[in-house]
Amino acid sequence: MKNLFRLFFVIQIFICGQIQSQNKIAYTIEAGPGVKKGIYSPGSEYFITSNEKKIKVWLASTGALVKEMSTNFIVNDLAFTTDGKEIIAAAGNDLIVFNQESGKSTGIMKGHSAKINAIEFTSDGKFIVSASEDHTVKVWNLEHKINTQTFTEHSKPVNAIDLSSDGKFLASAGSDSQILLRQLASGIVINKMSKGNEVIYALAFSPDGSKLASGGTDQEVVIWDPLKGSIIKSVKYHTGWIHDLEYSPDGKYLMLASGDKRVRILEENSEVFFLTYPKNNFPPVSVAFSPDGKHLSIVNYGNSKVEVRDVRALNITPRIFFKNADDKNPPQVMVTYPTGFKDSKVTVYEDNLNLKGNAIDETGVHTVFVNGMEVKISSGGDFNINLKLATGDNFVKIEATDLQNNTSIKKINIFKANADENLVYDAKDAKTYLLVIGIDKYKYWRPLENAVKDATDIVGLLTAKYKFENANTVSLYNEKATIQNIYGEMRSLVEKITPNDNLLIYYSGHGFYDPLLKEGYWIPVDAHKAADGEYLSNTSIMNLLGKINTRHTLLIADACFSGALFQDAHRGYVENVEKTKSRWGLTSGRLENVSDGRVGGNSPFAEHLIKFLKDNDKNKFPISELVQEVKVNVANSSDQTPIGNPLRNIGDEGGEFIFYKK
Numbered sequence: 001m002k003n004l005f006r007l008f009f010v011i012q013i014f015i016c017g018q019i020q021s022q023n024k025i026a027y028t029i030e031a032g033p034g035v036k037k038g039i040y041s042p043g044s045e046y047f048i049t050s051n052e053k054k055i056k057v058w059l060a061s062t063g064a065l066v067k068e069m070s071t072n073f074i075v076n077d078l079a080f081t082t083d084g085k086e087i088i089a090a091a092g093n094d095l096i097v098f099n100q101e102s103g104k105s106t107g108i109m110k111g112h113s114a115k116i117n118a119i120e121f122t123s124d125g126k127f128i129v130s131a132s133e134d135h136t137v138k139v140w141n142l143e144h145k146i147n148t149q150t151f152t153e154h155s156k157p158v159n160a161i162d163l164s165s166d167g168k169f170l171a172s173a174g175s176d177s178q179i180l181l182r183q184l185a186s187g188i189v190i191n192k193m194s195k196g197n198e199v200i201y202a203l204a205f206s207p208d209g210s211k212l213a214s215g216g217t218d219q220e221v222v223i224w225d226p227l228k229g230s231i232i233k234s235v236k237y238h239t240g241w242i243h244d245l246e247y248s249p250d251g252k253y254l255m256l257a258s259g260d261k262r263v264r265i266l267e268e269n270s271e272v273f274f275l276t277y278p279k280n281n282f283p284p285v286s287v288a289f290s291p292d293g294k295h296l297s298i299v300n301y302g303n304s305k306v307e308v309r310d311v312r313a314l315n316i317t318p319r320i321f322f323k324n325a326d327d328k329n330p331p332q333v334m335v336t337y338p339t340g341f342k343d344s345k346v347t348v349y350e351d352n353l354n355l356k357g358n359a360i361d362e363t364g365v366h367t368v369f370v371n372g373m374e375v376k377i378s379s380g381g382d383f384n385i386n387l388k389l390a391t392g393d394n395f396v397k398i399e400a401t402d403l404q405n406n407t408s409i410k411k412i413n414i415f416k417a418n419a420d421e422n423l424v425y426d427a428k429d430a431k432t433y434l435l436v437i438g439i440d441k442y443k444y445w446r447p448l449e450n451a452v453k454d455a456t457d458i459v460g461l462l463t464a465k466y467k468f469e470n471a472n473t474v475s476l477y478n479e480k481a482t483i484q485n486i487y488g489e490m491r492s493l494v495e496k497i498t499p500n501d502n503l504l505i506y507y508s509g510h511g512f513y514d515p516l517l518k519e520g521y522w523i524p525v526d527a528h529k530a531a532d533g534e535y536l537s538n539t540s541i542m543n544l545l546g547k548i549n550t551r552h553t554l555l556i557a558d559a560c561f562s563g564a565l566f567q568d569a570h571r572g573y574v575e576n577v578e579k580t581k582s583r584w585g586l587t588s589g590r591l592e593n594v595s596d597g598r599v600g601g602n603s604p605f606a607e608h609l610i611k612f613l614k615d616n617d618k619n620k621f622p623i624s625e626l627v628q629e630v631k632v633n634v635a636n637s638s639d640q641t642p643i644g645n646p647l648r649n650i651g652d653e654g655g656e657f658i659f660y661k662k
Contacts, residue, residue, distance in 0.1 A: 024516075026295060027063040028533055029306040030540040031056060032491065033484050037077055037286050038299045038306050041084040044292040044318075045360040045381060046100070048087060049299070049306055050075035055089055055098070059336065059358060060290060061382070063308060065543065066336050066358070067103045071096055077118050081142070082125035084360070085332065090116035095130060095140065101332050107145045111138055117159050117174075122184070123167035129184075131158035137172050139184070149187050153180055159201050159216075164209040164226075171212055171226065173200035179214055181226050191229035195222055204245040204254070213254055215242030221256055221266075235266065243285045249293050250317035257284035263298055265314070292318040304487050307533045330408035331361035331400040333368075336382075338414070339547075345413040348389070349581060349653060353414065356384040361402040369399040389416040427578065427660060430551065432502040434462060434473040435489055437522075439509035441478045444528045449598075451508040452477050454558060454606035458506055461613050467660040468504075481509070483524040483536055490544045502552040502657065505545075508606070511559030522559060546650035551581055554623055554657040555647065558588040558605045580655030584623050586630065586644040604638040605630070613659075622656040 031038070035051040040060060047060040055069040055078065073092030080087060086106070087098045093116060095109040114133035121128050127148070128140050137158055139149040156175035163170055163184070173179040179193040179200065198218035205212055205226070212226040221242060223232040240259025247254055254266045261283045263275040275298070282302035289296050293316030298307045337356040338346050359365045360381045368375050368383050375383045387394070394414040401407040438455030440448045459475060462468040474489050490505075497503060510523035512535060521535035528534055545553055588605035602610060612629050627644030635641045646652040 024310055025532060026308045026310040028537065028540070029058055029063045029308065030304060030487060030543065031299075031306050033304050033488060034302065035299055035304060035306060036075070036301055038297045039078050039080065039288055040290045040297075041080050041100075041360075042082055042291060043084055043360060044290045044294070045084070045358065047290075047297065047306075047308075048078055048080070050078055050089065051304075053091070055087065057087075057100070057103070059382070060295070061378075063539075064336060065339075066334060067339075069098050069103050069105075076116060079119045079121050079128065081121060082123065083329065085329075086142075088119055088121070088128055090119045090130065092116070093132070095119065095128065097142070097145070101334060109140050109145050109147070111140075111147045111150075112136065114157075117157065118161045120161050120163050122163060123165060129161055129163065129170060131161045131172055131174070133157040135174075137161060137170070151180075151182070151187060153189060154178065159199070160203040160214075162203040162205050162212070164205050165207050166209060169205075169209065169226065171203050171205065173203055173214060173216075175199045179203070179212070179224070181212070181229070191226065193224055193226075193229050195220075195231070195234075202242055202245040202256075204247050206247050207249065207251040213245045213247070213256075215245050215256060215258075217241045219258070221245065221254070223254075240283065243283065244287050246287055246289055248289050248314070248316045249291050252316065253289075253314060255287050255289065255296065257287045257298070259283045263287060265296075265311075289316065294318075303533075304484055305533055328404075328406055329361075330406035331359045331365050331402050333398050333400045333408055333410040334358045335398075335410070335412060341412065344411060345415060347415045347417050349417055349651075351389060351416070353387045353389055354384055355387050355396070355414075356382070357398065358382050359400040361400075361406075364403050365400055366403050366405075367399075367401045371397055387414070389414060391416050426500075427658065430500050430502055431472055431498075432468055432504065433493060433497060434459065434468050434504050434506075435493070436473070436475045436506045437481050437486060437509065438475075438477050438507075439481045439523075439525050441525065442510065442523070443526050445510050445523060448509065450601060450603055450606070451558070454508045454602050454610075455506060457602065457610055458606065458613075461610060462504075465613065465661060467662055479525055481525045483527065483534060486522070486524060486536060487540075487544075490541075490548075494544070494547045494549075497548055497550050499549050499551060501550055502554075503548060503550045504554045504556070504657070506556045506558075508558040508603070511557070522557075542648060542650055545583065545647065552655060552657040553583045553647075553650075555585040556587070556609070557585070558603055578622075578655065578658050581651060581653040582623075582655035582657055583647045583650050583652035584627075584644065584657055585647045586623070586627055586642065588634070588642055589640040604634050604640065605642060608633040608637070616659075616661075618661070620658050620660045622658055624656055626659070 031049040032051040035049055037050045040047050044060055047058045049056050052074055053071050057066040071091040075089045075091050077090040085100050087100050089096045093112045096105055097107045099106050112132040112134050116130050116132045118131040130138050135154045137151040138147050141148050154176055158172055158174040161172045170184045171181050177194050177197050180189050181191040182189045198216040200214055200216040202215045212224045215221045220234050220236045222234045225232055242258045244257045257263050263284050282300040284298050285301040286299035294312050296309050296311050335357045338348050358381045359368050365381055368377055370385045375385045377383050396412050398410040436455045436459050438452040440452045463470055476485055512521045520538040523535055608630050631642045
């Protein structure tokens with residue numbers, strides 16, 4: 001019997017280890033500082049996040065940003081309607097309704113006298129339920145946007161609610177340690193459940209409604225029989241408060257997040273997956289399974305990133321949304337590139353534009369036509385087509401048809417502007433912004449010797465000899481170079497910089513390359529090893545740079561494995577590189593380790609970069625000239641080969657960054 005028990009124990013460890021090893025990070029989302037919530041659309045097409053007063057919609061398949069929406073108050077919870085067409089945000093004391101396709105607010109529901117903590121939709125999509133700090137739970141009619149029921153049995157703030165999948169039962173709980181189960185239609189409380197004096201922060205019905213999980217400050221997960229009001233079992237895995245609970249779409253697993261910085265997935269009496277975050281990281285506060293069972297998302301409050309993991313190894317049966325045969329709703333169509341539409345119009349400068357979009361429908365999208373031409377659709381509904389643009393207005397019609405022949409039509413106007421005609425570039429009027437990041441004193445990585453010296457030497461040289469002003473310069477050194485600060489400064493440039501301005505970003509610090517994901521990263525000062533969720537990925541950097549509408553952007557990175565940033569170097573001849581938009585990068589190496597240099601000196605890359613800038617006696621020169629000199633001199637004097645070329649897919653039109661002497 002002992003040997004049999006040992007064999008069972010070993011098998012359990014083996015299975016857990018196998019699943020753990022396969023639950024890799026699929027991608028991370030740069031949601032912004034203070035991200036608090038993340039949920040999936042009913043069909044798993046979209047993922048939305050809230051950070052502070054912003055709501056962001058992402059493609060769930062890739063993590064690409066689709067659109068942003070804003071509120072006047074911090075968003076505490078989010079919900080999708082069952083058809084995926086509307087998003088509800090709990091912002092302060094109010095509920096704000098957004099059209100998912102347009103991103104515009106379609107109404108506000110007021111009635112709570114204090115902050116709303118949680119919201120849930122009924123299964124028919126007609127009503128939404130809200131729980132508040134004002135001790136009440138309210139039911140709202142979505143069509144008429146009015147309050148239809150108010151429940152006042154709780155004596156303290158209500159922190160959590162959940163609805164059974166059939167919409168018949170509502171569970172609510174909070175700071176008064178009570179779980180109340182009521183019939184939603186009548187509002188009658190049929191069971192009161194309590195297990196002590198804990199504050200309850202999380203509730204989750206199993207998909208079949210036979211179980212209700214609760215968790216809070218007593219660090220236990222309690223599984224209740226909601227109709228009997230009795231405890232089925234309780235499990236104490238954690239040493240921190242339980243912040244969130246969610247069943248998998250098939251009810252096989254229960255996922256929980258707690259204040260001890262752990263995420264666990266439980267199956268019956270065994271643990272099949274766990275994830276522990278470093279001690280100085282923020283605790284996970286929101287977790288979600290995608291309805292298709294392929295991914296789970298983890299939000300760590302205070303962090304700017306959302307971690308999305310591939311959990312296909314768990315073999316979760318997806319939740320399928322069937323469409324009524326009489327339903328005449330057509331597909332939803334969204335344009336994901338170009339961005340920046342206002343009233344269905346956007347201005348671009350490209351002659352040839354790769355239009356990208358997404359079409360979704362419960363029963364599936366059958367065809368998509370763009371200006372009468374059929375385009376291919378991916379399994380996730382993504383499509384793209386190359387359009388040759390004429391100067392001025394280019395009217396585009398997108399038609400999407402589902403399997404029941406319901407058709408939606410989206411009309412947009414892509415205005416192709418000539419940069420020289422619409423915004424005459426004058427170097428005398430242009431501001432050049434400088435963001436410099438240098439890190440020597442890493443907390444968990446090997447310290448560097450010269451990264452900060454390289455950065456400060458370059459700042460001093462650029463502001464003394466060239467047209468870079470201290471007023472437009474931001475420096476982040478050592479302890480200030482956290483991922484939140486780096487991301488925050490780059491994001492602030494999106495609002496600050498005009499199309500007539502230029503930008504130079506210089507990074508000197510550790511770099512990392514993941515060969516499996518083929519992704520490069522910058523390493524912030526407080527990032528742990530083997531914790532890529534704490535790194536700033538090339539994808540995130542490029543996404544931010546793509547949103548900064550400059551005339552010229554130049555990124556210089558003195559870090560290992562920086563060469564993954566670049567596009568193909570082949571390009572045509574451009575007559576006036578100064579007036580034409582450019583997006584260039586110069587890095588100290590390709591996919592290789594690079595030297596930090598002698599103690600007290602400069603790295604080989606920075607040394608030759610500084611020498612060229614010091615020795616230059618021309619009034620102006622293009623980046624290509626600097627690139628050529630630095631590449632040759634560094635390669636001849638060290639074992640690394642710098643690379644300098646246009647950056648990938650962020651708006652380079654053939655121009656070049658120009659350095660001007662004062």
